[in-house]
Structures are given as structure tokens and as C-alpha cells.
Amino acid sequence: MTKFIDLTLNGISTGAIYAAVALALVLIWRSTRIVNFAQGSMLMFTTFIASAVISSGGSYVLGFVVALASGFVLGAVVERVIVRPVEGAPPLNPVILTLGLYTLIVAIAGMIWGNTPRSFPAAFSLRGYKVGGTTLLFTPNDTFIVLIVIAVAVGLAFLFRATSLGLRMRGAAFAPEVARLLGVRVGRMLTLGWALAATVGSLAGVLVAPSVFLGPNSFDPILIIGFVAAVLGGLDSPPGAVVGGLVLGLATSYVSGYEGASLVPLAALAILVIVLMIRPTGLFSATKERRV
Amino acid sequence: MTARVLGVVRGSTLLRSLAIVVVAGVVLILVTNSVSSYRNLQIAYGAYYFCVLAGLTVLAGASGQISLGQGAFMAVGAYAFAKLNAAPLAWSVFPSLVGAVAAAVLIGIPVGVAASRLRGPYLAGATLAFAVGLPALADKFQTFLGGENGLVVNPPTAPSWLGANFSLERWEAWVACAGALVVVFVLYNLIHSAVGRSWRAVRDDEIAASLAGLRVGRRQALAFTISAGCAGLGGGLLAAVTQLASPGAFPLQLSLTLLAGVVIGGLGSLFGALWGAILLVLLPNWTTDLANSFSLSGNVSHNLPIAIYGLVLVGAMLVWPSGIQGGLRAIAHGVGPAIRSRRGPPASAPPAPEDTDAAKDEEVKASQP
Amino acid sequence: MLTIELLTTDYGPVRAVDGVSFEVPESSVTAVLGANGAGKTSLLRTITGLVRPSAGTVKLAGEDITRLPVEEIVRRGMAHVPEGRGVIAELTVAENLRLGGLWRGREAAPLSEIYELFPRLEERSGQPASRLSGGERQMLSIGRALVGRPRALLLDEPSLGLAPVLVAQIMAMVRRLADTLGLAVLLVEQNARSALSIANRGVVLNLGRVVAEQDPDKLIADDRLLHAYLGF
Helix, strand or coil, rough: CHHHHHHHHHHHHHHHHHHHHHHHHHHHHHHCCCCCCCCHHHHHHHHHHHHHHCCCCHHHHEEEEEEEHHHHHHHHHHHHHHHHHHHCCHHHHHHHHHHCCCCCCCCEHHHHHCCCCCCCCCCCCCCEEEEEEEEECCCCHHHHHHHHHHHHHHHHHHHHHHCHHHHHHHHHHHCCCHHHHHHCHHHHHHHHEEEEHHHHHHHHHHHHHHCCCCCCCCCCHHHHHHHHHHHHHHCCHHHHHHHHHHHHHHHHHHHHHHHHHHHHHHHHHHHHHHHHHCCCCCCCCCCCCCCC | CCCHHHEEEEEEEHHHHHHHHHHHHHHHHHHHHHHHHHHHHHHHHHHHHHHHHHHHHHHHHHHHCCCCCCCHHHHHHHHHHHHHHHHCCCHHHHHHHHHHHHHHEEEEHHHHHHHHCCHHHHHHHHHHHHHHHHHHHHHHCCCHHCHHCCEECCCCCCHHCCCCCCCCHHHHHHHHHHHHHHHHHHHHHHHHCHHHHHHHHHHCCCHHHHHHHCCCCHHHHHHHHHHHHHHHHHHHHHHHHHCCHHHHCCCHHHHHHHHHHHHHHHCCHHHHHHHHHHHHHHHHHHHHHHHCCCCCCHHHHHHHHHHHHHHHHHHHHHCCCCCHHHHHHHHHHHCCCCEEECCCCCCCEECCCHHHHHHHHHHHCCCCC | CCEEEEEEEEEEEEEEEEEEEEEEEEEEEEEEEEECCCCHHHHHHHHHHHCCCEEEEEEEEEEEECCCCHHHHCCCEEEECCCCCCCCCCEEHHHHHHHHHHHHHHHCCCCHHHHCCHHHHHHHHCHHHCCHHHHHHHHHHHHHHHHHHCEEEECCCCCCCCCHHHHHHHHHHHHHHHHHHHCCEEEEEECHHHHHHHHEEEEEEEECHHHECHHHHHHHHHHHHHHHHHCC
């Protein structure tokens, strides 16, 4: 029974991280109709930058802020320079492009920092809470993770629903040509969308790095599971991303605990296939997918 | 007399493909005879890459789908080969290779059926998950699949009638090239057949194709399964040539590297697959030499090939979607590169099939189920 | 207010707009007429900046806006109500309206003004725009264009798909807007009669070229012209 509770708690905290990654993917999908397969490598890269800052004497907070800021910049630059030319192209092109970008970023990270994984500090204590006589598999750091992801999700919801900027971004995402006719600078909105998404992704990177050890390829499974979470919730739906992340966090936690970590990617694949067969637009999507 | 023969050969796809295979076979026999063992080994590597790339390029270019799971199918083929080739079954090389293909096809069928219902990024994501998830199974079944260390394969022995001095590397090159030639024969005939035309009809306009009566899902499942079989053959050959089938040989990066190989050669073209295979074999050597001559660090030289693959993929989408083969074809025809997609921004559609097939494609759209 | 000079637009080898010139003064309605494919929509899209012209100029209040991007042209006071209304289905009525005026900031028209013109929109202000009927969408689209307090208003086939009663209402509304707000209105229409009924000036296009530029009464009276180019 304690194992089940432990796995559930663990699932909630990893679920929060998957939710953040899924949110990043959803933000980009909503603004540019592209799945950013490079997301995992981008958040790896910004986490490495944070690691470099911390190793050379900076505080954790400084590293954290630098990670988010560099994520913002990286997202904006990538959209403007590399992705802009393929927006509007047949769907295969951005897929290959973002996969290529993923490969390139992983290689550059390897060139700069080497391929041996290194450790990354956590924000708060990694010692589990003591309840009664037992130690739970849930730490103060996990509480921090869950709270901050919730805060980000709420913040984004507020941004989109209640602000003029959010309205512009939504208009630009849903109907770019019409939005231009209404004076919205659509290009800037797209860049902002990517910048925000990359910032959320960087957050996920910094939060997960303590447990996976930082290396150029250590975030690969996270991207895949984050993708499945986004699809599960509906690529169009930020609340869906949060729910999807939670579901996958729990599912992978149970699979890993009862069957072994090696089955986790296949479990994620199974969930993905089931979702795509039964409800391709995801659990929360309001729009009907156009069957091509 | 020769004109008559050439005319007949040009007319029949089957004879043409046989001619290509025979000529290529002869050339390969001569080449492998005259080069070093190390080169023969490289030829073997190139040949099994070619098998995988050919399948992938047909899938991507000929039918418009993308698969990032070829690494996983290679793993299936490699492990199947290893299991069949070793005790207690101890099949010899060629039957084991057939077994490898069969295993890959067996798994390819359900995956292909599922994949045929997916599009664009969904298909890419699902096949990515497959590529990461399947090799991880080796850890789960430690005893049967050898876990992290994988399964050891005995080196293939050349038949005695070739002589006692026939080097191992040369025999490996022959085996691998035989596999590659089979792939060429099969795919060439498929591409130039009604099946190939229906694939291209689906690639060019799915809605029109299905309105014309083509069973889109089935066509795409078939293309997927065939590419899985090719990848399985490639994997089986990899196991034979490297004498090892382990999860470490099939990381996520492999599937992306294969994608780069196909993109740089030009999607949809068998010749493109050849360029891609050559590049995949030679690039790591070139970059190591380059890194040494510039005294670059180990980190840089280790990651340089991967960086180049990334640049190829990004660059191709931005600048040169047709790849090498498309570029050559464009030069040959004297026209500008890339076919303009009628959906708007230009330079993003895969290169068109040969001219004779373009006309037939139109027939297919108008008639076939 | 709006001056078009020798405007030419090519889609590859096809010349959609061929040396078109005319003016649209303030407080007036200029109707651009022609059969399907005559180049009316291409002309409008070129003026708004969605398509780049190969030659010619577009001037708004004396400023050359020909090469500006769409968003900047709109921000100079030219509003475009696109063909098919261009209502953003995923946003509510109120959000659609607000979006139209965001670029204007404080000087945008308050939504209450728009609701006064189109009471029906106020009833539905919180609903997603996907729920509106064709006529309501047309009202939303025009209202949204007005929130930014434009100087020039371009309408692309507003009567499309609407019942005759609604068409008459919309046309009357457009005339009123031109008069009360001093707008320079460019009205592209296939429904020549209803357009000419409110227009100060009529321009007939055929194959991208202006074949007639007249007072509406003279155009209506010219049977030969109407039959040849406008199909009735």
C-alpha cells in the first residue's frame, strides 16, 4: 500500500513536469500549428547554461532566472530565424526541420559541455516528508515543482483569457490573416508564443534536471512523454496539457514501479496509440479535427 | 540488334531492374576484389545502410509518410538474426536474414496499420516513441535478449568453393551487397508499378486519391510494412557484419541519422538512398580526420557528424528540399530546383517521379481502386 | 482619401489587376463591380496589402501605402471586411470586436457604440462567433472594422449568401456609416443593383481592367454595359 502511495505521489510530481513540457508544446502548436520536436533539446540546452552559471559560482536563483531568460531568447530566435520560413509549408517540413534542430542542438551541447552526464542541484530539500513513522517519496522539492507548475498554468490562462496581449495572441493563432486585417502584428505574436513556450520548457528542464542527471540526451524520454501528454489533452488545449501531464506522470510512475523503468517509453507509446485511435483530437479539444 | 535489345529492356521494368542488378553486382564483385579489407567492411556498412535508407526513402518520398522508427525495425531484424543464427537453431546466414526480414515485417504490419491512420507530426511522434521504446525491451528480457550487452553473433563464414583465402570482410561485403541488390530489385519494380503510382497519388493529394477510389489506408500500411522489412534486412545485415545485436546500437539518434541520410540524398529516389548511405559511412571518418587536423577536442569531433546531420535536415528544409538527387535531376533537366507546391510557399514538395510515371499517375487517379 | 493609380497585380503569368485607377473620396461609397473572376477581390487584396502589386500605387490621405505590410496599412486607418466575413469563430462576439480596436488603444471606439449600431450583437456578446447566422456575422465583421475608427472601409462582397432583406439592411447601414462617420467606402460587389443603389460612383471591372467609371444612374441605364459585364 505504501508503495502505491509513493508511486502516486511520485507520479504527481513528475506529472507536473510533463505538464510543463506539454504546455510548451501546446503553446507552440496553438500559435504556429507546429509540433516542436526540438523542445526537449532546447530545454536541455538552457538547463546546461544554468548549470554553467551555478558551477562558476552563481546562486541557484541566478541559475534559475538565467535558464528562463535564455529560454525566452532561444525560443524567439528559433522562431524568427529557423521556423518562420516553414510556417505554412506542408506538415512534413516543420517536422523534419524541428527534428534536425533537435539533432543540431544536442550535438552543440555535446561539443560545448561533453557527453558525460553531470548532476544539477535542486531548489529545495530532497528528503522525503515524514508522516507518522514512514518517509514518503515526496519531498519539499516536489511540492515546489507542483506549486510552480500550477502557478505557471494559472498565469498563462490569465494571460490568454484576460489580457489584450493574450487576445492578440489567440487571434493570431486562430486566424492569422484576419488578425493582420485587424492590425495585429501577427509575426510578433508568433515569436512571442515561441518565446513563452520555450520559457515554460526551460522551467521544466530546471525542475527535472536534479533527478535525471544533465547530459545531451538525458531529456529525450521527457520530450516523448511530454508529447504524448500534449496529444492526450489535446494539442489545442492548455488545460488539457496539464491534465495530460498528470495522467502520464501517474501512468509512467505505476509502470516504472510495478514493471520496471525500461517499459516506460512503450507504455507512453501505448497510451499515444490508444488516444490517436479513439479520440485523435485529445480529451479536451473543442474543435473537430479536419480529417485530411 | 543491340537497339532491339535495349528497346525491350527499356520497355520492361522487370528486365530493366534485372539489368541494373546484374551490372551493379558485377561492378561490386570487381570492386570488392581490388580494395582493402577495411574498405570492404565499409562497403558492407554502406550496403546495410542502403537497405534501410531505400525503404525509408520509398516510404517518405513515394508515399508522403515519415517514419522515425526505422531504428527499431533494424533492432528487430538484428535480434531476430542473432537468435536464428545462434544455437540451438543455428541457421546459416541467408536463411537467418530471411528470418530477420520476416520478423520485421511481422511487427511492421500492425505498426503500419496503426501508422496509416496518422499524419504528419502525430506519425512522427508515434514512430519516435516506438524507436525509443522497442530497444528498451532488451533490458526487460535480460536472459532472452541479453540485456545491455546484447547478443553475440558468430562471424559469417564464406562457402568453401570460394577458396580458403576469401577474406571475412570481403564475404561480409558480398552478403550485404546481395541484400542491397535484392532491395533495389524489389523497390525498383514496386516504384514503377501500379502500386508505386498509387503511392504517389496518395502523396500528392490524399483527398483526390481517396475520392478516386484508392484505399488510402491500405496503400500507406503497405508502404510502411515494406519499409519495415527493408529496415529489418538492414538490421540483420548489421548483426552479421558487426557480430553483435545490442540496444546501444539502436539509439534514438540512429533513426534521426537515417532521416538525414534520406533527406540529403533526396526523398523518393533510390539513387538518393545510395548517396545517403555513402555519406553515412564516410562522414564519421572525414570529421575525425578534420578534427585531428585542426586539433579539435574530443567532444567536438565526437559530435561533429551529428551536428552535420542536424544541419542537413534544417538546411534542406530551408534551402534545398530536393537533396542531392533532386539537384542532379534539376541540372539534368535544366530547370530550377524544387517543385512548387500549389498550396503556396514554394520549394517544399518532394521531387517528382520520372516523367514517364507522371503521366501514368494521372491515369491511376482517374481509375484504380 | 483613397487613391488608386495604375495598380497592377500578377499571380505568376496571370494578370489579375491591370492598370486600375480611381479615387474614393471621404463620405462617399464607390462600388466596384464585375462578374466572377473580373479581378475585384484581387484588387481589394492588393489595396489592403495581402498581395503585392507588380506596379502602381495606393495612397491613403496622400500617404503612399503601397509597399507597407498589412498590419501597418490597417494601422493607418484602412479597415478591410473580407470576403466570407472573416469572423474568428473561436472567439466570442465581444472578443472579436475588441480585437478590431486593440491597435488603436485608447482612441478605439467603445463597444457600446457598436452595440448601438448593431443591437443584435449585444444580445450575443458573450457567445462564440461560430454561433452567429450569416447576417449577424456580417454585422460583427463590419462592427469589428469600425472599432478601430478607420478613415477608409473596404467591403468584399458583403451580400454573399445573405437574404435580400438583409442585403438591403446592410447596404443601408453602409450608406449611413459613410455619411455619418465620413468614411471613404470601397464596396466590391457582384450584386450590382444593390451596390449601385447606395453608391456615389460605380467602377466596372473586366479581366482586371476598368471598363467603365460612371455615376450609378448612368450605369443602371446603360443596358448594354450591364448585360455584357454584369450579367443582367
